[in-house]
Amino acid sequence: MSEDKKAGQKAQDAANFHAELEQAKAKWEADILQPILDKYGVRKEEFKLSDGEPIDLVYGPQDGVAPQDYADTLGLPGQYPFTRGTQPTMYRGRLWTMRQYAGFGSAAESNERYRYLLKQGTTGLSVAFDLPTQMGFDSDSPRADGEIGKVGVAIDTIADMEVLFDQIPLDKVSTSMTINSTASILLALYIAVGEKKGISADKLRGTIQNDVLKEYIARGTYIYPPRPSMRIITDIFGFCQSDVPNWNTISISGYHIREAGSTAAQELGFTLANGIAYVEAAMKAGLDIDEFAGRLSFFFNVHNNFLEEVAKFRVARRMWARLIKERFGAKAARSMQLRFHSQTAGSTLTAQQPQVNVVRVALQALASVMGGTQSLHTNSWDEALSLPAEDAVRLALRTQQVIAYESGVADFIDPLAGSYALEAISARLEEKALDYIARIDDLGGAPAAIEHGFQQSEIQEAAYQAQLRQERGEDVIVGVNRFQTESAPPTGLLRVDEEVGRLQIERLREFKASRSMSQVDEARAALKKAAEGSDNLMPYILDAVKKKVTLGEISDTLRGVFGEYVERVVL
Incomplete structure (x- = not known):
């Protein structure tokens, strides 16, 4: 035959x-x-x-x-299209990086928490910045009033950054920074602190989130309009390619899209559409796909539906591999590998019976591991009520360690291979996500779709429908719409002292008084001229932070050239 x-x-x-x-x-x-x-x-x-x-x-x-x-659909682990994992040995070769997202109050307080976490077995740091830092305002700005150190650490200057990473070996620890509009400045500060410690930029390892498109879609900590924001991002790509080669230049984030109320398919489709926009911008700026794509990373949410979340991660790898190979012509296998950090879902944490959050976090973390994450943060049970207390953070980390060392799932390279339900869910998710990408393409790409309000309105509708299902009791939330109890609120919650803000402003004023204003003015003038032209902005930002220009001053210099973005309200 x-x-x-x-x-x-x-x-x-x-x-x-x-x-x-x-x-x-x-x-x-x-x-x-x-x-x-x-x-x-x-x-x-x-x-x-x-x-x-x-x-x-x-x-x-x-x-x-x-x-x-x-x-073509599954392959083997470490093999295109990487559905079954990016590495052939997965966790048999190396466990995922265990990060605990932390930062609050002053740089000194946050540094103390980081050193505590490293002693407890954390294998990577993840920095949370306060809202003024994220929005490009110094702590002495009226816009910072009442927010200094509240949801993250306040970083205004190179002096703050030195304190934040005091006694931490930057050449041995991988650092992730959840920062977007001011990512270029925080990266420059990190590089400058590394140099002061005698560690060259090519020895630094870590990630900046640097994903501003999702800020317009779901989160809101943007500064400049989309076009100059995209320019800054591609400038970071080009700079790191030559000067900071071990740094992940972007963490394309679905996490906040899901936190805003999206479905799993929307999280997939909108996140990968943003990824497409970043790749297109970088290639338009003259970068070669195989020289920068291997340093792109992703950040996904881990929600409660166990099999759906595992399927989402498998589908994300497959879709991205095909997009990078077929749409952009990448040749290197590393360019096609979607590597991702994951975080358990903050939006699923409940203030009612908050200790139940321990169970939710454990199941979500297990789904992330079964889905092949490279890095994981587990939320603390008390985060629906406050910033996490030290014992709650330790329990969240221990959750990862029990999964890694006691559950046995890390011994299997692809533990859910062969599940018919999983493959059926995967096919459905992929179909829906591809449809979203096609609709965004028809609107002219992610930035244009954002300007139309497409992603925002789709998420709002999904969130509304989810809320209706909860109110009707169709979706059960333990302790909220079923199995309620009357109990006193927990004690011992972490609260940031209001004195933190006053002391931070005092330190900032002392810092400003100690510097050479001629050097500050010179650095800001050079940055302004570069922003008005086409030079890569990163060398100018790095020079500015070394000359003691503050984060707010750098942001204001760029605001003067690029302007500020005004949100398009979608009803």
């Missing part, structure tokens, strides 16, 4: 097998299942995924990947 005939026979056999399965399933549903459903008054439509899509009664081989599509 010829090869063509053999292939044809195999396809026919598979079709016959699936037809037989469908007949058997239909007979089982009518003869076995339906009488039970009728007896107990259960409707099969009651069981749904997070976006309200129904879950099938039962899954089988007909819902999995066809044998002829196996290599």
